[in-house]
Amino acid sequence: MKKYVVKGKNIDEILEKISSHFNIPKDKVNYDILKENEKEVELKVWIVDNEDIKYSEILIKPDGIFLKVLKTDEDVKLLEKYVILEVQKKEIKDFDLGKIKFATLNQGQFVKIAEHDKDYYIDAEVHIEILSPLEATIEIVAPKRGNMPEYTHILELIKQKGIIFGIRKNAIKTILENKIFEKRVVLAKGRAPIQGKNARLLFHYDRDKKLKVDKNNNVDFKNLNWIKNVKKDDIIVEKLSMIPGKDGINIFGKPLPTKAVKDIKLPKGKNTYISKDGMKLCASIDGQIIEEQNKISVMPILTINGDIDYSTGNIEFIGTVLIKGNVLTGFTVKASEDIIVEGLVEDAILEAERDVIVQKGIVANEEGEGNIKVGRDLRAKYIQNMKVKCFGKVIIDDYILLSDIEAKEEIEVISGKGRIIGGKVKSQKGITANIVGGKFETHTYLEIGVFSEIYQKEKEFDKKLLELEAKKDRLEFRKKEFMQKSPVVRAALKTKEKEIRIQLKELKKEYNKLLKNKENLIQEYSDLGNAKVQVLQTLNPGVLIKLGKHIYLNKEQKLHTVLSIDRETGELVIE
Known part of the structure; x- marks a missing residue:
């Protein structure tokens, strides 16, 4: 809004000038007094915006355009001018000026001023x-x-x-x-339905079977997470009640029912009881929590508070064996589940259908009878002079020294010092260590993809193939003998010759089938996939590494080395 500073003898004179100049009534001029005395008046003036003032009402109907001039004290000629401006602003076409003048004189009445055109006047x-x-x-x-x-x-x-x-x-x-x-x-x-919550179970024990690892990536064998021990009357599982939902309604007024919530039973198994309120499953004995077939039971653990020695004799137990001391040389421990040893394992025999966990180390005699067979994973601080056959992973902290280790899954020696020195270390899935080999070129052998059961099958195939080859050679020799005989003799022994031919045919068929099975077996461990040997720190000289058919002898110290098989070319890759 533009403002002007105007001087004059008095206010009326200034307003008259502004009104005349802009051709507007004086009441459309607003002002502020800046200065006033007997001789002169100085005003700041501005024009009231006509858009803020409505002089008429226009109706657009199918039967015509109608105008009503609102009642006002405005000068008729000036009012007519304002009304015409409003009509033009509305873009009314072909309006009748005479009708507008008539409407101006007859304020408050609707007067038809133009015809309707449906193609011109388009409603929202x-x-x-x-x-x-x-x-x-x-x-x-x-x-x-x-x-x-x-x-x-x-x-x-x-x-x-x-x-x-x-x-x-x-x-x-x-x-x-x-x-x-x-x-x-x-x-x-609408109002969306709020789904309720089914009853659910809150477990009061850690169901995660991973061993705890500290900030230095060291496994904490003092706080094992594999055994879930409970005391009598401890709460094992708590049931949280179901929460009903709240129905909704859509914009058409149709109810939107929620799904029915479901209750759940406490998974009561052996040696457990349900509390009086029906909401808690508790242990009725001390023992180990076992989850089997959607039920939770408490099973006792055989705990040996000292060493396995002459005071205990050999141990064979259906369940888990927890040994607080050491397993001494010459003794045997067998368990249908886990074996946990808080001390050392000497030149002993351990067999577990699940895991073997040794908090300290495993040290057998160099020419001893020590042997460990594990159905799942083996975890220990170190291993020395021990034979190990493991159907899962082997995870060692500090070192594997002069041992014969075989695992179907990965072998990892990385948590502590992470060294493999001497001996034979075999895995079907991969070997990872910080340091491999010794400073003085200690002979160390690593191998990927030759789990002994597969290897044993291959040997059995070879033995059977040799037997078939020998039998085939004998039949071929007899056939040749027949062919060298006279026609008379051959005719007399025709049936015998036919039998030899049939036997030879069946023998070749069996031989080819066996050979194919051997090839498939070789392919099983030759196709190493992602299996690799990873040395995170130092690979020392004197280390012999075999990956499938590839053999590599390391002759110089290397850092951060990975050996794998290229999946496309089948060649050995050393990075």
Whole structure:
């Protein structure tokens, strides 16, 4: 709004000048007095915006365009001018000036000033879109010289769509009042159902069987996480009650029921009981938690508070054996589950169908009878002069020294010093260590992909193939003998010759089948996939490494070395 500073003798004189200059009535001039004395007045003046003043009302109907001039004390000629400006602003075409003059003289009455043209006067369009049973939107396309939709008309359109719930009436009013066009606005929202919660079980023990690792990646064998011990009356599992849901309703007024919540039973197994309130499963004895067939039982653990020696004799137990002391030379411990040794294992025999965990180390005699057979994983601080056959992983902290280790899964020696020095270390899945070999070129042999059971089958195939070859050679020799005999003799022994031919044919068939089986077996351990030898720190000279058919003798010290087989070329890759 532009403002002017004007001087004059008095206020009336200044307003008269402004009115005459801009051809507007004096009441359209606002002012502030800046200075006033007997000789002169100084005003800051500005013109009232005509857009803020409404002089007429225009109705666009199918039967014509109607004008009503609002009652005012304005000068008739000036009023007529303002009304014409408003009509022009509305883009009314072919209006009758005489009718406008008539309407100006007859204020408050609607007068038809023009004909309606449906192609020229286009009303606003209302688009209601149902996005989902829970939500609908409204969008108004701006009119072109036509009418805005009425609030009641929009409500009728909503009703026609079948929407009866969650209508946002205030949003509709805001759109109309602020003339919000070409913008989708949420018109109605249903109430989504709130699903309830099924009853669930809260376990009061750690179900994760991973060993705890500290910030230095050292396994904490003092706090084993493999055995879940409980005392009598300890809570094992607690049931959390089910929580019913809350039904919803869509914008069409249709109820949206929630799914029925389900209860759950406490998994009561052996040596457990359910509390009086029915919400807790407790241990009825001291022992180990066992999860089997969706039930939880408490099974006793055989605990040896000292060494395995002459005071205990050999141990054979259905369950887990926990040894607080050492396993001395010459003794045997067998368990259908785990063997846990808190001390040392000397030149002894250990057999476990599950895991063997030795908190300290395993030290056998160089020419001793020490042997460990593990159905799953073996974990220990170190191993020396021991024979190990493991159907799972072998995970050692400090070192493997002069031992014969065989694992079907990975062998890892990385948590502590992580050294493999001397002996034979075999794995079907991969070997990882910090340091391999000794400073003085200690002969150390690593091998990938030759788990002994597969190797044993291969030997059995070879033995059988040799037997078949010998038998085939004998039959071939007899056949040759027959061919060298006279026709008379051959005719007399024709049946015998036929038998030899049949036997030879069957023998070749069996031989080829056996040979194919051997090839498949070789392929099984030759296809190493992702198996590799990883030396995270130092690979010393004197280390012999075999990956499938590839043999590599390391002759110089290397750092951060990985040996693998290229899957495409089948060649040995050393990185």
